[in-house]
Amino acid sequence: MVSAIQKEQREQEIIEMIARIKEPFKMASRAYKGVDSVVTVEGRSIGNGHFAVIAGPCSVESHSQIIDIAKSIDGSGAKFLRGGAFKPRTSPYDFQGLQGEGLELLRAAKKATGLPVVTEIMSVKQLEDYADIIDVIQIGARNMQNFDLLKAAGKINKPVLLKRGMSATIEEFLMASEYILAGGNQQVILCERGIRTFEKYTRNTLDLSAVPVIKRFSHLPVVIDPSHATGDARYVESMSLAAVAAGADGLMIEVHNNPEKAVSDGKQSLTPEAFRALMVKVEQIAEITGKMM
Amino acid sequence: MVSAIQKEQREQEIIEMIARIKEPFKMASRAYKGVDSVVTVEGRSIGNGHFAVIAGPCSVESHSQIIDIAKSIDGSGAKFLRGGAFKPRTSPYDFQGLQGEGLELLRAAKKATGLPVVTEIMSVKQLEDYADIIDVIQIGARNMQNFDLLKAAGKINKPVLLKRGMSATIEEFLMASEYILAGGNQQVILCERGIRTFEKYTRNTLDLSAVPVIKRFSHLPVVIDPSHATGDARYVESMSLAAVAAGADGLMIEVHNNPEKAVSDGKQSLTPEAFRALMVKVEQIAEITGKMM
Amino acid sequence: MVSAIQKEQREQEIIEMIARIKEPFKMASRAYKGVDSVVTVEGRSIGNGHFAVIAGPCSVESHSQIIDIAKSIDGSGAKFLRGGAFKPRTSPYDFQGLQGEGLELLRAAKKATGLPVVTEIMSVKQLEDYADIIDVIQIGARNMQNFDLLKAAGKINKPVLLKRGMSATIEEFLMASEYILAGGNQQVILCERGIRTFEKYTRNTLDLSAVPVIKRFSHLPVVIDPSHATGDARYVESMSLAAVAAGADGLMIEVHNNPEKAVSDGKQSLTPEAFRALMVKVEQIAEITGKMM
């Protein structure tokens, strides 16, 4: 016995299902490109067997800070330097980053170490003004569906590291990457950084199952950010090793030479020593999973 | 017996608590302004006892569509016309709105009815180009933490209707409004439009408790959008009446003269007839709660 | 172009869809029973146009406490007395209720006022021991999928007030009621009491859209508990009025004669005076929605 209401429900579900199938990710999908994509910057690769660690402070604070950290993580095996010059802050009264000056300091750190720089851009204007002096453009979680910015990022010739929105489904995440790919830019790296749930002991809930799910549906490289996901340095090692074992293509880890005095997110930053120790273990597991570091 | 770990936990919690108290909303708070704010556009007010209904289609589609709908909702007692010209779409391959042409059609509808126009702007550039010909600038849920756009909206002399992000806490929502207020623009209307949860029978979960919570902490007017929250026209009447009873200052409702043929969100749109019937009931409850329509 | 993976996805979705349609609620559905159900206890009805307010303290604490509160709410128009004798507590070290003694005190309060008693039962054994002396058996949110208890509740001849689990979908909620109905007990009242989300300003998020959704799919009466949902007496009036306007069949409200000294949940309890004032407004809105109180 199937009732009238059940029939109506069924019809509705079929319509919704067809709608969903008709308009998913195209260029981001495995159906479009069978081989894993690899993004390469100055000889350093992420994806298709290449594993990369991106490390550095939450915010660029000073010349000595960023140079010290850059040298240290370089020595420990990081492939890229991260550091925020433009900071998306919940409050307008909080530190908004060193802006252009921060970018200059990142360039100095790159000069001192050779590490290409990953840094966040928050608007189309910043992209126009600064894309030339950044190696990998980061689009943050809060801007994952800033479609104007995504379209602009599709028109540049620079790799883009796109972070998953705090409450974005994986489907929406891949659709956001589709905006960049459809614009013509094929150098996209996806970054899972924790989703918003009811759990309170961690800042967000790291969704590591995003790794095999994305690997199934897409050819794009996937990087995990355990620092923002957990919000607590004590959980970063465990989640980093889990990410490698899960099959991620890279890690994005906050490192600070003086976490207690960091202007932002010190609580989640590893010391250079802890980062060095972590890298040894990361390498062991990456080897088992067949990744090159 | 309090253990070492518990002590550490406690210390951490105290630090976090102080951090939270030190940096909340300032200009959005009741402590800053005791009297309820009212936003007035061409003699039509929202807030501080004035109740307003904003109605219209999801997308502007054609001249006859928007004129017909505008006349109809005007006759039913709506104070503002809504209609999307720039559409934030999950997929880059979906209809992105009539853009500038859509704004022209909205102006024509305003000319025909006198209804001021509420429409979404998705970027700083659109704000610069079009703010002059829009009566109330809408900033959508996906852009609630597009801080660049918020800052720009703080510099204009037009009311801003700010929608709550899909997974934004009320605190973050008020902090986003703070960006606009801190920039100098005091004409801010808050709009709750459903948050993301695990429930599947509705598109989002309408958080009506946001009404008394915001009323407690802030002086800003609060409007409810039951159409996007539920995603289903069958639930719009019930949630509209609940919103009025809860103490909201207004409603934002999708109305389409031909929901089945709507280019977007037809499923959640009321017919003009259903909207007219709803308005009669809205008025009855608004009267009980002491609001002027 | 539909890819192989998309085809696989589609097939899977069709299979899941059919599975979903094949096994939903049967006896709880509108298809099974077109007319709204009404539950009547000693001449007091909930459902099918009859509106009822259930009020009382979180925990039964003493003879004078429960008698005082019962008399007060009776005078304000409540139809049922609530009060916990068996308390489900997160910690084993917290007050677990007065148990059997609490039930005796509830009987005394009923004798003094005539108010039928609604109280929670946490196990099959308690049901066997005490069902005779309780008027409406409450099954709490934590036990919503305690299938053993649901089956036992299906075998008794007493009304059951079933609370929605903190993270239960409406479908699961209706399926839980189906366990009771399928056992032979048709006297089921559903109670929405807030779901778990990321929002922190309220204890849970009251999902008022559950009212029109349940009304669409089921004939069972729906009651709203704004006290547990918000966890804060300051939000109870707003959410109570919203619930009535949304079309609920009743309210379940915590009232305490001395909220600051309550052994549990004092923060969310109304004083008898606040409750009296609320009832006046509830009645006004119930009248508009065509409900009899």
Add this chain to the structure above:
Amino acid sequence: MVSAIQKEQREQEIIEMIARIKEPFKMASRAYKGVDSVVTVEGRSIGNGHFAVIAGPCSVESHSQIIDIAKSIDGSGAKFLRGGAFKPRTSPYDFQGLQGEGLELLRAAKKATGLPVVTEIMSVKQLEDYADIIDVIQIGARNMQNFDLLKAAGKINKPVLLKRGMSATIEEFLMASEYILAGGNQQVILCERGIRTFEKYTRNTLDLSAVPVIKRFSHLPVVIDPSHATGDARYVESMSLAAVAAGADGLMIEVHNNPEKAVSDGKQSLTPEAFRALMVKVEQIAEITGKMM
């Protein structure tokens, strides 16, 4: 400038904070017991350096099914056999398990292989009737806060595997274990099996950060169930390896000799061959993390 409302907020927060610190887990905490707990059944250990894999079908279906699977997983290195005799089902019309007969078949499988049996018990009555013939009592996610059952489980002399509720915080999870410990039973194994979020590509979201968080606060062993968490066999290997790398003490994995014909949850079951291949990789990573298998 701190306003009156902010002061009130602060006071409230301090009160809530103290309440939280005053009543957390005691016997489950590291402060109570510094050394990691180990649970040993017939010489097979979980915890404190001992890693164990629990494998088997969702439901016990027949003699040949359970014997075949038991022999196969035994040969691959599993330490325990799982299999459901009593099944908690959302619908009362679904297969509820073979009940007592299922337990007999599990005993037969144990006799054939020597594998101790882990199986779910859904009520106090089942616990009384069957605890003697089960090696490890499982309490399922839906019963995590069935306090009556937890108290009864605290009185028996059998290990208990307690699953995290679908929307339970880690704090509530540890408090639920506290009920068992406080009753006198120290043999508790915690099992993370995915929490409920908005993500739709996986059935639940596996919260692997629960591993380092629980390790920090508690001495109890932690096991991960990637089968229920993801609901899809394609994601089980990735999440299993991640769990080992994260520091879990064990895995609980569904294996079926004919997944397509399984009466329940076939979609998430590994074939015996896939399970064998997985175990080789699990062992490699367990070795790196210093665990004995």
